[in-house]
Amino acid sequence: MGSSDDSDRTVTTDSDRRRGDSYHLTPEEIASFRRDGYVHLRGVMSEDEMTAIEAVYERFLRGDIAVAGKDFNDMTTGEHGTDPRGYAVVNVMLPRKYYPQWQGNLFERRAQSIAEQLCGEGMTIDFDQLLAKSPGRPDAVFHWHQDQAYWIDTDDRRTATCWLAVDDSTIENGCMQFLPGSHHEPVRAHRPLHGDRSSSHTLVTELRPGDVMKPVEISRGDITVHNEGVLHGSGGNYSSSSYRRAYIVALRSQSTVAEERRRGFTHSHNDAGEVLDAVDGLHA
Numbered sequence: 001m002g003s004s005d006d007s008d009r010t011v012t013t014d015s016d017r018r019r020g021d022s023y024h025l026t027p028e029e030i031a032s033f034r035r036d037g038y039v040h041l042r043g044v045m046s047e048d049e050m051t052a053i054e055a056v057y058e059r060f061l062r063g064d065i066a067v068a069g070k071d072f073n074d075m076t077t078g079e080h081g082t083d084p085r086g087y088a089v090v091n092v093m094l095p096r097k098y099y100p101q102w103q104g105n106l107f108e109r110r111a112q113s114i115a116e117q118l119c120g121e122g123m124t125i126d127f128d129q130l131l132a133k134s135p136g137r138p139d140a141v142f143h144w145h146q147d148q149a150y151w152i153d154t155d156d157r158r159t160a161t162c163w164l165a166v167d168d169s170t171i172e173n174g175c176m177q178f179l180p181g182s183h184h185e186p187v188r189a190h191r192p193l194h195g196d197r198s199s200s201h202t203l204v205t206e207l208r209p210g211d212v213m214k215p216v217e218i219s220r221g222d223i224t225v226h227n228e229g230v231l232h233g234s235g236g237n238y239s240s241s242s243y244r245r246a247y248i249v250a251l252r253s254q255s256t257v258a259e260e261r262r263r264g265f266t267h268s269h270n271d272a273g274e275v276l277d278a279v280d281g282l283h284a
């Protein structure tokens, strides 16, 4: 523990930083999020808290909790409605919709506290998502993109996407990689990975000469937080034994979420084709 003088007490341990529903950020972490477009926060969830999350996560992966249509898919191919044991990246969209008992869980509450420290008041949960890369799947690649390319444009685009590592996330099993500072540029042109958005939800953009992606390895219970503009993606899972499971809670400004819903945009992969086409037109 830091200094023996309480008036000069420094925050040094993860459990110090977790305070009930909140998690305390340092000024350096807030500055780093603004500069780079992302930040790594250690020990946002304790091991006991992760065990509780993992129990529900596994129920989703086993298919014990019903998820409608394309909201349970292989993110790499868009395949859905087939045996998920063959999927490279199992993607569950909107788990809090399909398992309402998760609404208001501890990770959501800590994510809210973190989003407000990074982005200010008036942030709310926009969507949540589970992304599990199967072991031994070099094809479990999440292609380079900026999240804003997937979304409608609004006036207040403050975003804090909280990405929780359910397994240690490493270069070997396909950890997140970011292009620091890329959120300061306009959104790049993106295209659907295969065909159009009805056959493949996934969008991709190209790296430019000089772009150097930074892998961010994080431990179970840690999170990264990124904004809507930073370019990111992740590589395949080369581990023969380890899943790379992530639980994502994305917060955006209340006005943006209200505008999305008004236009029928819910982040479900079952959203109407014309809603997704309208978004694509913005970033082609």
Ligand SMILES: O=C(O)CCC(=O)C(=O)O
Binding pocket: 131, 142, 147, 161, 163, 174, 175, 176, 232, 233, 234, 246, 248
């Ligand atoms: O989990 C991944 O590898 C990618 C996730 C992602 O792109 C996101 O959360 O915005």
